[in-house]
Amino acid sequence: MLAALILSNLLLLHAAATTSPLRSVAWYAGYHSADFPLSQVSWSKYTQLTYAFATTTPDVNSLFLADSDEQLLPQFVQMAHANNVTASLAIGGWGGSQYFSTAVGSSANRTAFVKTVTELVTQYDLDGLDFDWEYPNFQGIGCNTINSNDTENFLSFLQELRQDSTGSKLVLSAATSVLPWNGTNGLPSTDVSGFSSVLSWIEIMNYDIWDVLSPHAGPNSPLNDTCAPSGDQTGSAVSSVNAWVAAGMPANQILLGVAAYGHSYVVPESSVLQSNSSTNITNAFPPFNAGAEHLGDSWDSPAGFDVCGNFSGITGVYTYWGLVDGGYIDMDGSPQNGFGYLFDTCSQTPYVYDKSNQTLVSYDNVQSFALKGDFIKNNGLGGFSMWEAGGDLNDTLLDSIRSAIGGSSTTSSNDPSTPSSTSSSSSSRNAAMMMTSPGMISITTILAICVDC
Secondary structure, eight states, X not given: OHHHHHXXXXXXHHHHHHHSOOEEEXXXXXXXXXXXXXXXXXXXXXXXXXXXXXXXXXXXXXXXXXXXXXXXXXXXXXXXXXXXXXXXXXXXXXXSOTTHHHHTSSHHHHHHHHHHHHHHHHHHTOSEEEEEOSOTTSOSSSOXXXXXXXXXXXXXXXXXXHHSTTGGGSEEEEEEOSSOOBOTTSSBOSOOXXXXXXXXXXXXOOOOSSOTTSSSOOOSSOSOOTTSOXXXXXXXXXXXXXXXXXXXXXXXXXXXXXXXXXXXXXXXXXXXXXXXXXXXXXXXXXXXXXXXXXOOSTTSOOSEEOTTSOEEOOOOEEEHHHHHHTXXXXXXXXXXXXXXXXXXXXXXXXXXXXXXXXXXXXOOOHHHHHHHHHHHHHTTOOEEEEEOGGGSSTTHHXXXXXXXXXXXXXXXXXXXXXXXXXXXXXXXXXXXXXXXXXXXXXXXXXXXXXXXO
16 A cells, blocks of 8 residues: 555656756846846746846845846836746845855844845745855855855755745745855765755856866856866766756756856967868867957956955956857857857857957857757756846847757746655655656766767
């Protein structure tokens, strides 16, 4: 009798897992609203939009929204609800995570912070919160408060938030690095299973893997890096998903972060092209001139001082539309005539090179987004989350990845997406995970991704 009951539950869980719609999520940057107004958002193609950012402050009782067009947030929520789309708010970000550690660092602060975020939810009628802490027990921008117990304290905060009458109803997510958050020893945690019971999902930020602060150029958002030279295996969709699943995060609670932008580098022609007359890029990891900064498109951050008071140079970032407007690529991401090009068979991402100004750009296109969509679908992930919605052009990238994961032209119902523990017991959930095997990336998938490496 018990065996039959367990089998019945497993079959129900398996059916739910195989029929649940994959999530199409993107962040909407309020500070770019003048160039990308809410009226241009293709609401019907998303299940959730996340407004970025509210930032942490020295006062645990308050969050700061003024840098992200706070006056627009009510309209954002209204339009999301009118289109049956979940409206979430991101807290933190690269420049807004300074005081996360303090906010969750003591029992009193955690209780106060729960009150702060739930009052914000009520004020703006939000459906969810996305915690973009960069990073627990690891320095991000340079002046964040850090505590060796950050990850444990973060979990305690989320557990308390889930016990709150408002927090219990929310979609709670977290944007993460490619490796699990650091434990007390300063190394990636080996057990993050507790977070699966309080978070609806995580979004692995599989981008900025290589940028102008790296020792040499490389792919911005690699699908795979297990086939790269050993010294260049710094993160990818394949390795990061494996790391998080191995640490106890169910694959169907992982959204793959994808990038509607790329990074540019000033690279001598001799380091990247086969010959002076060639358009064939031969090196996916070339050295670049770190002293020769190259400004990206109009959204690229200018040189200046960051929130820590430290000087920050030009990042050389190009959105997808910026690459098209700049004459680097066509709408589908293929290179303009005369430009150098490489579709790297290991990272499964493209590069384009402009000889006239020696600019190499690592980016994503229709082909690479489709491959990421295939990866999501074939490995049982929960969907994707794109940074940022405004970086795309006429939904070129969005349509590609949605088509690959099986997305239709309309969204699913506005479902709060309860975390693992609310749908089954821990033992049943683990058994179902073993039965459906959605997590660990198969060796055949890795070989298929890297067949030409």
